[in-house]
Amino acid sequence: MLKQLKEEVFQANIDLLRNHLVILTWGNVSGISRADGYIVIKPSGVDYEVMKPADMVVVDFDGKIVEGKLRPSSDLPTHLRLYKSFSSIGGIAHTHSLYATMFAQACKEIPCYGTTHADHFNGDIPLTRFLTKEEVAADYEGNTGAVIIERFATLDPRTTPSVLVRGHAPFSWGKNAIEAARKSLILERVAQMALGSLQLNPDLLQLPSFVQEKHFQRKHGPGAYYGQK
Numbered sequence: 001m002l003k004q005l006k007e008e009v010f011q012a013n014i015d016l017l018r019n020h021l022v023i024l025t026w027g028n029v030s031g032i033s034r035a036d037g038y039i040v041i042k043p044s045g046v047d048y049e050v051m052k053p054a055d056m057v058v059v060d061f062d063g064k065i066v067e068g069k070l071r072p073s074s075d076l077p078t079h080l081r082l083y084k085s086f087s088s089i090g091g092i093a094h095t096h097s098l099y100a101t102m103f104a105q106a107c108k109e110i111p112c113y114g115t116t117h118a119d120h121f122n123g124d125i126p127l128t129r130f131l132t133k134e135e136v137a138a139d140y141e142g143n144t145g146a147v148i149i150e151r152f153a154t155l156d157p158r159t160t161p162s163v164l165v166r167g168h169a170p171f172s173w174g175k176n177a178i179e180a181a182r183k184s185l186i187l188e189r190v191a192q193m194a195l196g197s198l199q200l201n202p203d204l205l206q207l208p209s210f211v212q213e214k215h216f217q218r219k220h221g222p223g224a225y226y227g228q229k
Contacts, residue, residue: 001058001067002040005031005177009040009091010053012177016095017048019185027095028073031177032083034090037061040177041079043070074141081145082173086157091177093184096169099191103127104164110190111206113197117190118207118215122159125187126151128166144168159220162187 012029016022025048030041040056057068061084063076073079079092095101103110103125110125112118128147135143148163148171161183162172172183197204206212219226 002033002036002038003053005033005040006056006058007053009042009056009177010051012091012093012181013042013051014048015178015181016093016184019181019188021095021097021181021184021188022048027093028075028079029091029093029177029181030073030076030079031091031180032089038066039076039079039083041072041076043068044073046070075144077139077142078145078148078171081142081149082171085145085149086152086173088158088175089161089173089180090175091180092171092173093177093180094169094171095184095188097184097188097191099195100125100162100164100170100187101168102195103191104169105167107166109164110194112212113194113204114207115211115215116193118212119219120183120186120216121162121190122156122216122220123212125162125164125170125190126155126160127164130166159216 009029009031016027025045028042030039032039039059043055043057046055055070057070057072058066059072060066063080075094082092109127112124128151131143131147144165161174162170164170170187172180172187174180174183218224
């Protein structure tokens, strides 16, 4: 079942490892087939070094296992919430990558300081609020998704494809699992650049908004002209 999607999700998870965005078993990637109503996700706690495409777990929109011998990632409820609320996304990646997680733990959004950031994110990288004690007790992973959705009440997940969960770590998404992993890599580089820039100049100001807009629109706007047709 969903052989191609399993292979894609497996490769996206391996991309996280290859790009040094995860260590040990930290992190996960999923992909969705909306036509079939199924999600494919990394199994929980399985080492990337021994994981195979056949180990990917297929679940339905209620999180029920449809195919697979292993338990799905413990972050599955977060993924499910996001897929249900963000209809434009086809893949989700969660990491504890070093620099992006530093910002999440410091409870700081990542401002747009340069054009590398502006090329990929329309504005600052947003930060959620902390979950309440009651939210943690009731449904920790599901409510992690809920606070992300809450933060995006006035944001477009298509133009802001990453978020920092306060005190936790980042989630990123894209049109498929491979792109979600790629967004995680871009986010990590942007976070590293931001931290280094602040160390060099603590009084650093954000990139002017008109430059931010130009760089984002030339890649993603209706008149985009970056790259080949």
